[in-house]
Amino acid sequence: MLDYKIKIGLVPGRRQLADEATRKGIFEPEKARENKDRAIKYIIERFSDADTEFVDLEWLNDEGLLSRVEQCERIKREFEKRGVDAVFLINCNFGNEEAMGQIAKMMKLPVLLWGPQDTVFEDNGIRYTDCQCGLFAVSKQLRRYKIPFSYIENCRIEDMSFSDGFKQFLSVVCMVKNFKKLRITQVGTRLNPFKSVMANELELTERFGINISTVNMTIMAEKLNRLLGEKSFELEADIDRLKKIYDTADIDDETLKKMLTFVYAYIEVFEETNADVLLSECWTCMPQAFGANPCLAMSILYDMGYIVTCESDMHGAITQALLRCAARGHEAPLFGEFTTRHPSNRNAELLWHCGPFPYSVKKEGEEARLFNTKPSFRVRDGHYTIARFQGDRGRYTLLGGEFDTTDGPHTFGTYMWAEFEDLPRLERKMIEGPYIHHMSEIYGGYAGALKEFCKYLPGLEYDDINS
DSSP, X not given: OOOOOEEEEEEEEOOOOTTTTTOOSTTOHHHHHHHHHHHHHHHHHHHOBTTEXXXXXXXXXXXXXXXXXXXXXXXXXXXXXXXXXXXXXEESSSOOHHHHHHHHHHHOSOEEEEXXXXXXXXXXXXXXXXXXXXXXXXXXXHHHTTOOOEEOOSBOTTSHHHHHHHHHHHHHHHHHHHHTTOEEEEESOOOTTOGGGOOOHHHHHHHHOOEEEEEOHHHHHHHHHHHHHHTHHHHHHHHHHHHHXXXXXXXXXXXXXXXXXXXXXXXXXXXXXXXXXXXXXXXXXXXXXXXXXXXXXXXXXXXXXXXXXXXTOHHHHHHHHHHHHHTTTSSOOBOXXXXXXXXXXXXXXXXXXXXXXXXXXXXXXXXXXXXXXEEEEEBOOSEEEEEEEEEETTEEEEEEEEEEEOOOOOOSSEEEEEEOSOHHHHHHHHHHSSOOSOOEEEEXXXXXXXXXXXXXXXXXXXXXXXX
């Protein structure tokens, strides 16, 4: 499964000086150390949690600061031993552009660059750090080494711009970490009617290192039939729980039992293939093979932390994984496709699918029912991110943007009404470009993280929905 735990290597640095033992005033080492102490304490206290850990340089020397190129090899060894996933370069005064460039080059990991805003100007004109000035130098060294990096504008660490930028970088690190070792399993073959979801497995593996496995429908059918008997007791309890949250009046218990068996079967596939995400055959095969649809199981699994993308959509499955990582596992992604325009709002669109949305996103007070054996409810209102990873003629792009929900007519299935800045322009982009009707959405604003993520993936371009 996807791993949301990340470890950030904190690299505070200062300028190397010939007279550093006696220097007072500009670039005085003690002032850089004060900046370091304040920044490291603030970061660890406010951003550490069960999934986020930091490694500092207090073990390196008395200062806990990088100031010399020859220190980089020791830092590299320690960071590798500790398993850091990214490097945060903190310019505590003008810094050492060569040393910071070297450690970034050695680690080959996502890099964040920032320095605290100078706030002390003595009456006699003395200032101590010139952090911003050094940021320009460090950034140019990173560019010379062709190191992609993220940047937070020079600001006070207490500013909202720091918090927003740092949280975005944590999302990016989680996305990069998981994408570079992504394991996908396809259950069944591609839906024959949907040539729009075709994907180039060889190219995905060779270009991005994605590991793709398959489970054929004979094996899946055997699992389903076996588990229907083996999990009989658990399935009875599952039905009781289901009836407390869904109107199931039109479906008999035997059919419900089969629908819920898919939950256990997909979990077995995850475990047996060590998958991070699944994509699956659904309405064209599962009813023939087992007499039920898997949509309800997909909905349940999303809320259990699993991703099972319907209609055999490989690129959709990748997008779902990216969005879940952007949210660090705190929100479940939706697989809502462009379906129909709003009858009166020219910038609003129905984002819909026949039932796989997680129950946790249901709008409060909205009735949940099983319509034609599939979940049916409207999702909560709010601000969402939309995305689509897509390959076309050897070119890979990540479409991304944000929208707010709006009012619209009631319909069946799982759905929302999304209002865009310019829907006609977006529709034309999708028609004339490489994208299909399948899209992925997640609650919250992560478009900035999607754009930053593409910096770290050679051969993947970001495509803004409003461009």
